[in-house]
Amino acid sequence: MTSSQLVPVLQALTDSLPGGTYQGGSAAQVAQRLQSGIFSAHRHRRSLATLTAAALPDELAAEIAEKSVAEVIRVRLCPSPRLAQVPWELLMLPDGRRLIEAAEIIHDPPTAFYSERRRQPVDWETVAAQPVVYVVDPALQYPQHQVLTAEGLRRFSRRLDEIRCAERLFAGELLPQNPRATVTRDVLSDALKTPISRLMYVGHISSDPYEPGSAAIHLSDVLPCKGMHRAVKGSVPLSALDFRLGTTLIDDPAVWDSYLADRPQLGDEIWPMPVRVALVACEGSVDYRTVETYGLVMAILNSGAELVTTTRWPLPSDRAFHIGDTGNPALPTTELALEVDCAHDQPDPVGALREWQIAQLHHWLAEPDELRYSPITWAAVTHTVAQRRD
Numbered sequence: 001m002t003s004s005q006l007v008p009v010l011q012a013l014t015d016s017l018p019g020g021t022y023q024g025g026s027a028a029q030v031a032q033r034l035q036s037g038i039f040s041a042h043r044h045r046r047s048l049a050t051l052t053a054a055a056l057p058d059e060l061a062a063e064i065a066e067k068s069v070a071e072v073i074r075v076r077l078c079p080s081p082r083l084a085q086v087p088w089e090l091l092m093l094p095d096g097r098r099l100i101e102a103a104e105i106i107h108d109p110p111t112a113f114y115s116e117r118r119r120q121p122v123d124w125e126t127v128a129a130q131p132v133v134y135v136v137d138p139a140l141q142y143p144q145h146q147v148l149t150a151e152g153l154r155r156f157s158r159r160l161d162e163i164r165c166a167e168r169l170f171a172g173e174l175l176p177q178n179p180r181a182t183v184t185r186d187v188l189s190d191a192l193k194t195p196i197s198r199l200m201y202v203g204h205i206s207s208d209p210y211e212p213g214s215a216a217i218h219l220s221d222v223l224p225c226k227g228m229h230r231a232v233k234g235s236v237p238l239s240a241l242d243f244r245l246g247t248t249l250i251d252d253p254a255v256w257d258s259y260l261a262d263r264p265q266l267g268d269e270i271w272p273m274p275v276r277v278a279l280v281a282c283e284g285s286v287d288y289r290t291v292e293t294y295g296l297v298m299a300i301l302n303s304g305a306e307l308v309t310t311t312r313w314p315l316p317s318d319r320a321f322h323i324g325d326t327g328n329p330a331l332p333t334t335e336l337a338l339e340v341d342c343a344h345d346q347p348d349p350v351g352a353l354r355e356w357q358i359a360q361l362h363h364w365l366a367e368p369d370e371l372r373y374s375p376i377t378w379a380a381v382t383h384t385v386a387q388r389r390d
Helices: 003-016 027-036 044-055 058-067 112-116 150-165 185-192 240-245 253-258 296-302 318-322 332-343 349-366
Strands: 073-077 103-107 132-136 198-202 276-280 307-311 381-385
Touching (some): 132 150, 307 349
Parallel strands (some): 198 276, 276 307
Antiparallel strands (some): 307 381
């Protein structure tokens, strides 16, 4: 397929995704796209066949189909900026299977990443029993910008109770471990410097694909907090540049002191990352949409993570699935976050989440009008893996 043919296919994909990076678009806008975009019941088969032809060469598709008959294979991707939002899981193989039914799909960082990596990951087996740090819908300056619905809060509260009963929940006296707790960057720093197994963030990510390093998670920091990102809606997001540069460009000893230091520090010294990190928020893997592949994913891998699970496009809010259907109890985005959380506790998190995604795929193919099974949530997931290289 030529470049001129590829452009309209990718534009149709873009037009089908939730808009914006702070809220994922309004509920009404997202609901409309769920019903009319390429994932809708009446368009998905033809649209995804066209997308497959654009993104997956025929010879490669045939080879994947052949080699995956006897066993699940692993497909490793480092997509170009314009292919960064392609839902590879849904692409169609010659034998009728979707790619996710044949393979585990992971993203590779660019080769140059390894030569500059600051901190190597530890082995999962050595830390698997250690506590989990949760930052779930942290308190924001404006309550209307919170992510979870009341039912979403209840479901996450139950999940945290399960982890607490298993004695895996991080100590609450150091970092509040409940949804909508006040979590600032210095409190998160203290938590990350202690022995933990993994980090789970559910909330907002803002990013600009034309500004490498701008991708940022939204915590409870407000002005006059100092960081590398400008204030957004009253808060000061914690950006990829913060994770990289730390306080090295800040000459205020009071800021150093807030991180228990008497000197400037690089980001991996302030926020050392556990081996597994999940960011369930809008377009956490915007790294791959930039010419210079640098965003939250690369910053977190640089700081010690081996696996970063996040999303390739803005996620719709759960409210978007309830437009015109107030009796629908489904919370697809919350359910996605909970499934990612459970998978990250397994020996093979990519394989564990893949099994759930395949089940969602089969539900969607059987009931394409049922919005709770729409790939707009479960096909947004990306796994970037950067194993230790000594």
